[in-house]
Amino acid sequence: MPRLVPRVAQADPAVPHEWEHRPVRQLHPWAWWGWAICASAAVSLTTNPIVIALIAASVVVVVLLRRTDAPWARSLKVYLFLALVIVVMRLFFQIVIGGVRTGTVLFTLPSVELPAWAAGITLGGPVTLDGLAVALFDAVRIAVMLLCVGAANSLANPRTALKSVPAALRDISTAVVIALALIPQMIASIHRVRRGQRLRGGRRRGLSALPGTVLPVIEDAVEASLQLATSMEARGYGRTRTTGEQRRGRRQLLGALLAVLFGTYVLLAVPGTTPGWLGLSTAAWLAVVLIGSAVALAVWGLRVSGRQLGVTRYRPAPWGSPENVTVACGGVALLVILWLISSLGVPGEMNSMQTPVRWPTLPPLAVVAALALVVPGFTTPAPRKSP
DSSP, X not given: OOOOOOOOOOOOTTSOOGGGGSOOOOXXXXXXXXXXXXXXXXXXXXXXXXXXXXXHHHHXXXXXXXXXXXXXXXOHHHHXXXXXXXXXXXXXXXXXXXXXXXXXEEEEEEEEEOOGGGTTOEEEEEEEHHHHXXXXXXXXXHHHHHHHHXXXXXXXXXXXXXXXXXXXXXXXXXXXXXXXXXXHHHHHHHHHHHHHHHHTTOOOOGGGGSHHXXXXXXXXXHHHXXXXXXXXXXXXXXXOOOTTSOOOOHHHXXXXXXXXXHHHXXXXXXXXXXOOGGGOOHHHHHHHHHHHHHHHHHHHHHHHHHTTXXXXXXXXXXXXXXXXXXXXXXXXXXXXXXXXXXXXXXXXXXXXXXXXXXXXXXXXXXXXXXXXXXXXXXXXXXXXXXX
8 A cells, every 4th residue: 555645835926925814014095195386386487498307207207117006006107198199289379370580491392371350360481480389388297287286196096096085075975986987887897798798709899789788787787886876874884973063164165265366366466576574576476375374274174174073084194204205205396496486596407488489408406406306206105016
Protein backbone atom coordinates (compact mmCIF):
# COMPACT_ATOMS: atom_id res chain seq x y z
CA MET A 1 0.00 0.00 0.00
CA PRO A 2 1.54 3.32 -0.99
CA ARG A 3 2.41 5.66 1.79
CA LEU A 4 0.50 8.95 1.88
CA VAL A 5 2.79 11.90 2.35
CA PRO A 6 1.09 15.07 3.57
CA ARG A 7 1.70 18.08 1.38
CA VAL A 8 2.29 21.51 2.76
CA ALA A 9 -0.12 24.08 1.35
CA GLN A 10 1.64 26.65 -0.78
CA ALA A 11 0.52 30.25 -1.06
CA ASP A 12 -1.48 30.81 -4.20
CA PRO A 13 -0.12 33.90 -5.99
CA ALA A 14 -3.58 34.55 -7.44
CA VAL A 15 -5.08 34.93 -3.95
CA PRO A 16 -4.36 38.34 -2.40
CA HIS A 17 -2.62 38.45 0.94
CA GLU A 18 -4.25 39.75 4.09
CA TRP A 19 -2.49 43.09 3.90
CA GLU A 20 -3.93 43.69 0.44
CA HIS A 21 -7.45 43.79 1.93
CA ARG A 22 -6.63 46.53 4.37
CA PRO A 23 -8.22 49.88 3.47
CA VAL A 24 -5.92 52.45 1.97
CA ARG A 25 -5.91 55.99 3.31
CA GLN A 26 -7.55 58.13 0.62
CA LEU A 27 -7.29 61.87 0.48
CA HIS A 28 -10.37 63.85 1.39
CA PRO A 29 -12.21 64.80 -1.83
CA TRP A 30 -12.68 68.42 -0.79
CA ALA A 31 -8.91 68.75 -0.39
CA TRP A 32 -8.54 67.87 -4.08
CA TRP A 33 -11.27 70.36 -4.94
CA GLY A 34 -9.57 73.10 -2.94
CA TRP A 35 -6.27 72.37 -4.67
CA ALA A 36 -7.91 72.39 -8.11
CA ILE A 37 -9.85 75.61 -7.44
CA CYS A 38 -6.63 77.37 -6.42
CA ALA A 39 -4.93 76.13 -9.60
CA SER A 40 -7.87 77.29 -11.73
CA ALA A 41 -7.89 80.70 -10.04
CA ALA A 42 -4.15 81.05 -10.65
CA VAL A 43 -4.65 80.27 -14.34
CA SER A 44 -7.46 82.81 -14.64
CA LEU A 45 -5.16 85.61 -13.45
CA THR A 46 -2.60 85.33 -16.26
CA THR A 47 -2.47 84.99 -20.04
CA ASN A 48 1.18 84.00 -20.23
CA PRO A 49 1.09 80.70 -22.18
CA ILE A 50 4.35 79.45 -20.63
CA VAL A 51 3.04 79.90 -17.08
CA ILE A 52 -0.29 78.33 -18.04
CA ALA A 53 1.51 75.38 -19.65
CA LEU A 54 3.57 74.79 -16.49
CA ILE A 55 0.43 74.80 -14.32
CA ALA A 56 -1.33 72.44 -16.73
CA ALA A 57 1.64 70.07 -16.70
CA SER A 58 1.66 70.05 -12.88
CA VAL A 59 -2.05 69.27 -12.76
CA VAL A 60 -1.75 66.42 -15.27
CA VAL A 61 1.23 64.91 -13.42
CA VAL A 62 -0.69 64.88 -10.13
CA VAL A 63 -3.69 63.24 -11.79
CA LEU A 64 -1.54 60.53 -13.37
CA LEU A 65 0.19 59.81 -10.05
CA ARG A 66 -2.81 59.86 -7.72
CA ARG A 67 -5.88 58.74 -9.65
CA THR A 68 -7.54 55.44 -8.82
CA ASP A 69 -9.16 52.72 -10.92
CA ALA A 70 -12.65 54.09 -10.34
CA PRO A 71 -14.81 54.99 -13.36
CA TRP A 72 -14.70 58.72 -12.65
CA ALA A 73 -10.88 58.64 -12.49
CA ARG A 74 -10.69 57.98 -16.24
CA SER A 75 -12.28 61.30 -17.21
CA LEU A 76 -9.01 63.17 -17.83
CA LYS A 77 -8.99 62.22 -21.51
CA VAL A 78 -12.47 63.67 -21.91
CA TYR A 79 -11.43 66.98 -20.40
CA LEU A 80 -8.30 67.08 -22.52
CA PHE A 81 -10.48 66.60 -25.60
CA LEU A 82 -12.87 69.35 -24.46
CA ALA A 83 -9.90 71.67 -23.87
CA LEU A 84 -8.67 71.00 -27.41
CA VAL A 85 -12.17 71.70 -28.76
CA ILE A 86 -12.22 75.06 -26.94
CA VAL A 87 -8.90 76.10 -28.48
CA VAL A 88 -9.93 75.03 -31.99
CA MET A 89 -13.32 76.74 -31.79
CA ARG A 90 -11.81 79.97 -30.46
CA LEU A 91 -9.31 80.09 -33.32
CA PHE A 92 -12.07 79.25 -35.82
CA PHE A 93 -14.25 82.13 -34.65
CA GLN A 94 -11.25 84.47 -34.71
CA ILE A 95 -10.55 83.55 -38.34
CA VAL A 96 -14.18 83.66 -39.50
CA ILE A 97 -15.72 86.46 -37.44
CA GLY A 98 -12.59 88.31 -36.38
CA GLY A 99 -11.78 90.41 -33.37
CA VAL A 100 -8.27 91.80 -33.44
CA ARG A 101 -7.45 92.82 -37.02
CA THR A 102 -4.20 94.69 -36.36
CA GLY A 103 -0.70 93.38 -36.89
CA THR A 104 0.97 91.35 -39.59
CA VAL A 105 -1.54 89.98 -42.10
CA LEU A 106 -1.04 86.26 -42.67
CA PHE A 107 -3.76 85.74 -45.29
CA THR A 108 -7.03 87.33 -46.36
CA LEU A 109 -10.38 85.57 -46.69
CA PRO A 110 -13.29 86.75 -48.84
CA SER A 111 -15.33 89.13 -46.70
CA VAL A 112 -19.13 89.19 -46.40
CA GLU A 113 -20.74 92.06 -44.50
CA LEU A 114 -23.92 91.07 -42.68
CA PRO A 115 -26.95 93.38 -42.58
CA ALA A 116 -27.55 95.91 -39.83
CA TRP A 117 -29.94 93.63 -37.90
CA ALA A 118 -26.99 91.23 -37.44
CA ALA A 119 -24.95 93.94 -35.68
CA GLY A 120 -23.01 94.67 -38.85
CA ILE A 121 -20.60 91.76 -38.36
CA THR A 122 -18.19 91.15 -41.21
CA LEU A 123 -17.35 87.55 -41.96
CA GLY A 124 -13.89 86.85 -43.32
CA GLY A 125 -11.38 89.53 -44.08
CA PRO A 126 -7.73 89.79 -43.11
CA VAL A 127 -6.37 87.28 -40.59
CA THR A 128 -3.50 88.74 -38.60
CA LEU A 129 -0.79 87.26 -36.43
CA ASP A 130 -1.75 89.41 -33.44
CA GLY A 131 -5.40 88.32 -33.66
CA LEU A 132 -4.52 84.62 -33.73
CA ALA A 133 -2.05 85.02 -30.86
CA VAL A 134 -4.53 86.88 -28.65
CA ALA A 135 -7.25 84.32 -29.41
CA LEU A 136 -4.85 81.44 -28.71
CA PHE A 137 -3.70 82.85 -25.36
CA ASP A 138 -7.29 83.45 -24.24
CA ALA A 139 -8.45 80.00 -25.38
CA VAL A 140 -5.55 78.22 -23.67
CA ARG A 141 -6.39 79.94 -20.40
CA ILE A 142 -10.05 78.84 -20.53
CA ALA A 143 -9.05 75.33 -21.60
CA VAL A 144 -6.63 74.87 -18.69
CA MET A 145 -9.24 76.18 -16.24
CA LEU A 146 -11.55 73.45 -17.52
CA LEU A 147 -8.69 70.96 -17.18
CA CYS A 148 -8.29 71.89 -13.50
CA VAL A 149 -11.97 71.09 -12.92
CA GLY A 150 -11.45 67.79 -14.74
CA ALA A 151 -8.50 67.02 -12.48
CA ALA A 152 -10.69 67.47 -9.42
CA ASN A 153 -13.33 65.17 -10.92
CA SER A 154 -10.67 62.55 -11.66
CA LEU A 155 -9.11 62.63 -8.20
CA ALA A 156 -12.08 63.19 -5.88
CA ASN A 157 -14.70 60.55 -5.20
CA PRO A 158 -18.00 62.35 -5.96
CA ARG A 159 -20.03 60.25 -3.52
CA THR A 160 -17.57 60.80 -0.69
CA ALA A 161 -17.47 64.52 -1.47
CA LEU A 162 -21.24 64.82 -1.33
CA LYS A 163 -21.33 62.71 1.81
CA SER A 164 -18.91 65.15 3.46
CA VAL A 165 -20.98 68.29 2.86
CA PRO A 166 -22.40 70.14 5.89
CA ALA A 167 -25.52 68.71 7.45
CA ALA A 168 -27.50 71.81 6.44
CA LEU A 169 -27.01 70.84 2.77
CA ARG A 170 -28.09 67.25 3.31
CA ASP A 171 -31.21 67.43 1.14
CA ILE A 172 -29.34 69.01 -1.77
CA SER A 173 -26.48 66.53 -1.52
CA THR A 174 -28.92 63.60 -1.50
CA ALA A 175 -30.52 64.83 -4.72
CA VAL A 176 -27.12 65.31 -6.35
CA VAL A 177 -26.00 61.82 -5.30
CA ILE A 178 -29.12 60.30 -6.86
CA ALA A 179 -28.55 62.30 -10.06
CA LEU A 180 -24.90 61.25 -10.27
CA ALA A 181 -25.71 57.60 -9.63
CA LEU A 182 -28.54 57.45 -12.20
CA ILE A 183 -26.50 57.24 -15.41
CA PRO A 184 -23.85 54.74 -14.15
CA GLN A 185 -26.55 52.47 -12.73
CA MET A 186 -28.53 52.66 -15.96
CA ILE A 187 -25.46 51.81 -18.04
CA ALA A 188 -24.67 48.86 -15.76
CA SER A 189 -28.28 47.68 -16.04
CA ILE A 190 -28.14 47.86 -19.85
CA HIS A 191 -24.94 45.80 -19.85
CA ARG A 192 -26.52 43.16 -17.62
CA VAL A 193 -29.62 42.94 -19.80
CA ARG A 194 -27.64 42.73 -23.04
CA ARG A 195 -25.29 40.10 -21.59
CA GLY A 196 -28.27 38.02 -20.52
CA GLN A 197 -29.79 38.30 -23.99
CA ARG A 198 -26.55 37.15 -25.62
CA LEU A 199 -26.33 34.15 -23.27
CA ARG A 200 -29.85 33.17 -24.32
CA GLY A 201 -28.92 33.36 -27.99
CA GLY A 202 -30.21 36.85 -28.79
CA ARG A 203 -28.70 38.25 -31.99
CA ARG A 204 -30.57 41.53 -32.39
CA ARG A 205 -28.62 44.77 -32.47
CA GLY A 206 -29.33 48.43 -33.03
CA LEU A 207 -32.91 49.76 -33.01
CA SER A 208 -34.43 46.31 -33.41
CA ALA A 209 -33.07 45.34 -29.98
CA LEU A 210 -34.50 48.45 -28.29
CA PRO A 211 -37.99 47.05 -27.38
CA GLY A 212 -36.45 43.97 -25.79
CA THR A 213 -33.99 46.08 -23.77
CA VAL A 214 -36.04 49.00 -22.48
CA LEU A 215 -38.58 47.05 -20.43
CA PRO A 216 -36.00 44.83 -18.62
CA VAL A 217 -33.89 47.92 -17.86
CA ILE A 218 -36.89 49.76 -16.39
CA GLU A 219 -37.82 46.68 -14.36
CA ASP A 220 -34.25 46.36 -13.08
CA ALA A 221 -34.18 50.05 -12.14
CA VAL A 222 -37.48 49.83 -10.24
CA GLU A 223 -36.31 46.71 -8.39
CA ALA A 224 -33.01 48.36 -7.44
CA SER A 225 -34.88 51.46 -6.22
CA LEU A 226 -37.20 49.38 -4.05
CA GLN A 227 -34.24 47.48 -2.56
CA LEU A 228 -32.46 50.75 -1.80
CA ALA A 229 -35.58 52.23 -0.20
CA THR A 230 -36.06 49.13 1.92
CA SER A 231 -32.45 49.12 3.13
CA MET A 232 -32.57 52.84 3.91
CA GLU A 233 -35.80 52.41 5.87
CA ALA A 234 -34.34 49.45 7.79
CA ARG A 235 -31.35 51.56 8.83
CA GLY A 236 -33.50 54.43 10.06
CA TYR A 237 -32.46 56.83 7.33
CA GLY A 238 -33.93 60.29 7.90
CA ARG A 239 -33.49 63.46 9.91
CA THR A 240 -34.53 63.83 13.52
CA ARG A 241 -35.40 67.53 13.66
CA THR A 242 -38.96 68.14 14.85
CA THR A 243 -41.34 69.89 12.45
CA GLY A 244 -42.28 72.60 14.91
CA GLU A 245 -38.71 73.78 15.52
CA GLN A 246 -37.74 77.03 13.84
CA ARG A 247 -34.94 76.82 11.33
CA ARG A 248 -31.84 78.70 12.49
CA GLY A 249 -29.01 80.18 10.51
CA ARG A 250 -31.19 82.09 8.05
CA ARG A 251 -29.92 85.50 9.13
CA GLN A 252 -26.30 84.51 8.67
CA LEU A 253 -26.96 83.04 5.22
CA LEU A 254 -28.96 86.11 4.16
CA GLY A 255 -26.12 88.36 5.35
CA ALA A 256 -23.62 86.25 3.38
CA LEU A 257 -25.73 86.62 0.24
CA LEU A 258 -25.93 90.41 0.63
CA ALA A 259 -22.19 90.65 1.30
CA VAL A 260 -21.43 88.67 -1.86
CA LEU A 261 -23.71 90.92 -3.92
CA PHE A 262 -22.20 94.15 -2.59
CA GLY A 263 -18.65 92.79 -2.85
CA THR A 264 -19.16 91.75 -6.47
CA TYR A 265 -20.68 95.15 -7.28
CA VAL A 266 -17.76 97.01 -5.69
CA LEU A 267 -15.25 94.78 -7.47
CA LEU A 268 -16.79 95.19 -10.93
CA ALA A 269 -18.46 98.60 -10.92
CA VAL A 270 -16.58 100.90 -8.52
CA PRO A 271 -13.49 102.40 -10.18
CA GLY A 272 -10.24 102.37 -8.30
CA THR A 273 -7.10 103.59 -10.04
CA THR A 274 -4.91 104.53 -7.09
CA PRO A 275 -2.87 101.50 -6.01
CA GLY A 276 -2.55 100.92 -2.30
CA TRP A 277 -1.11 98.16 -0.17
CA LEU A 278 0.11 95.18 -2.25
CA GLY A 279 -0.89 97.05 -5.39
CA LEU A 280 -4.65 96.85 -4.72
CA SER A 281 -6.90 99.91 -4.69
CA THR A 282 -9.27 100.87 -1.89
CA ALA A 283 -12.27 99.56 -3.83
CA ALA A 284 -10.54 96.22 -4.38
CA TRP A 285 -9.73 95.88 -0.69
CA LEU A 286 -13.34 96.73 0.20
CA ALA A 287 -14.52 94.01 -2.18
CA VAL A 288 -12.08 91.53 -0.61
CA VAL A 289 -13.35 92.38 2.89
CA LEU A 290 -16.99 91.99 1.83
CA ILE A 291 -16.44 88.67 0.09
CA GLY A 292 -14.37 87.38 3.02
CA SER A 293 -17.15 88.40 5.41
CA ALA A 294 -19.63 86.56 3.18
CA VAL A 295 -17.58 83.37 3.42
CA ALA A 296 -17.37 83.66 7.21
CA LEU A 297 -21.12 84.28 7.52
CA ALA A 298 -21.88 81.35 5.22
CA VAL A 299 -19.73 78.98 7.30
CA TRP A 300 -21.36 80.26 10.50
CA GLY A 301 -24.87 79.88 9.12
CA LEU A 302 -24.24 76.37 7.83
CA ARG A 303 -22.83 75.24 11.18
CA VAL A 304 -25.77 76.69 13.11
CA SER A 305 -28.29 75.19 10.70
CA GLY A 306 -26.55 71.82 10.65
CA ARG A 307 -26.65 71.42 14.41
CA GLN A 308 -30.43 70.99 14.22
CA LEU A 309 -30.17 67.86 12.10
CA GLY A 310 -29.26 64.50 13.59
CA VAL A 311 -27.44 63.23 10.51
CA THR A 312 -24.91 60.42 10.87
CA ARG A 313 -22.16 59.51 8.41
CA TYR A 314 -20.96 56.00 7.66
CA ARG A 315 -17.16 55.94 7.67
CA PRO A 316 -16.59 59.71 7.49
CA ALA A 317 -13.61 60.82 5.43
CA PRO A 318 -10.78 61.97 7.73
CA TRP A 319 -9.02 65.32 7.38
CA GLY A 320 -5.39 65.32 8.40
CA SER A 321 -1.91 66.43 7.44
CA PRO A 322 -2.06 65.27 3.76
CA GLU A 323 -5.21 67.34 3.23
CA ASN A 324 -3.63 70.39 4.84
CA VAL A 325 -0.53 70.03 2.67
CA THR A 326 -2.61 69.67 -0.50
CA VAL A 327 -4.73 72.76 0.14
CA ALA A 328 -1.66 74.72 1.30
CA CYS A 329 0.19 73.90 -1.94
CA GLY A 330 -2.72 75.23 -3.97
CA GLY A 331 -2.85 78.35 -1.82
CA VAL A 332 0.89 78.95 -2.20
CA ALA A 333 0.61 78.73 -5.99
CA LEU A 334 -2.31 81.18 -6.00
CA LEU A 335 -0.49 83.64 -3.74
CA VAL A 336 2.62 83.51 -5.94
CA ILE A 337 0.56 84.33 -9.04
CA LEU A 338 -1.24 87.14 -7.17
CA TRP A 339 2.14 88.57 -6.20
CA LEU A 340 3.38 88.39 -9.78
CA ILE A 341 0.36 90.22 -11.25
CA SER A 342 0.46 92.96 -8.60
CA SER A 343 2.37 96.19 -9.03
CA LEU A 344 5.15 94.81 -6.81
CA GLY A 345 5.67 91.84 -9.13
CA VAL A 346 6.00 91.64 -12.91
CA PRO A 347 2.49 92.27 -14.30
CA GLY A 348 3.81 92.90 -17.81
CA GLU A 349 5.33 89.42 -18.06
CA MET A 350 2.12 87.81 -16.80
CA ASN A 351 -0.02 89.45 -19.51
CA SER A 352 0.77 88.31 -23.05
CA MET A 353 -2.45 89.61 -24.67
CA GLN A 354 -0.79 92.76 -25.99
CA THR A 355 -0.63 94.25 -29.45
CA PRO A 356 1.78 94.02 -31.07
CA VAL A 357 2.27 90.53 -29.68
CA ARG A 358 5.68 89.79 -28.23
CA TRP A 359 7.28 86.51 -27.27
CA PRO A 360 6.31 85.72 -23.61
CA THR A 361 8.94 85.37 -20.92
CA LEU A 362 8.89 83.12 -17.87
CA PRO A 363 9.13 84.78 -14.44
CA PRO A 364 11.25 82.66 -12.08
CA LEU A 365 8.59 82.72 -9.35
CA ALA A 366 6.08 81.11 -11.74
CA VAL A 367 8.21 77.97 -11.61
CA VAL A 368 7.76 77.98 -7.82
CA ALA A 369 3.98 78.10 -8.29
CA ALA A 370 4.09 75.12 -10.68
CA LEU A 371 6.32 73.14 -8.32
CA ALA A 372 3.98 73.88 -5.41
CA LEU A 373 1.05 72.45 -7.39
CA VAL A 374 2.91 69.23 -8.19
CA VAL A 375 3.92 68.55 -4.56
CA PRO A 376 0.64 66.72 -3.64
CA GLY A 377 1.45 64.14 -6.30
CA PHE A 378 4.34 62.94 -4.12
CA THR A 379 3.26 63.75 -0.54
CA THR A 380 -0.27 62.30 -0.54
CA PRO A 381 -0.99 58.58 0.01
CA ALA A 382 -0.65 56.56 -3.17
CA PRO A 383 -3.86 54.85 -4.29
CA ARG A 384 -4.04 51.07 -4.60
CA LYS A 385 -4.62 49.95 -8.19
CA SER A 386 -5.67 46.53 -9.36
CA PRO A 387 -3.02 44.58 -11.32
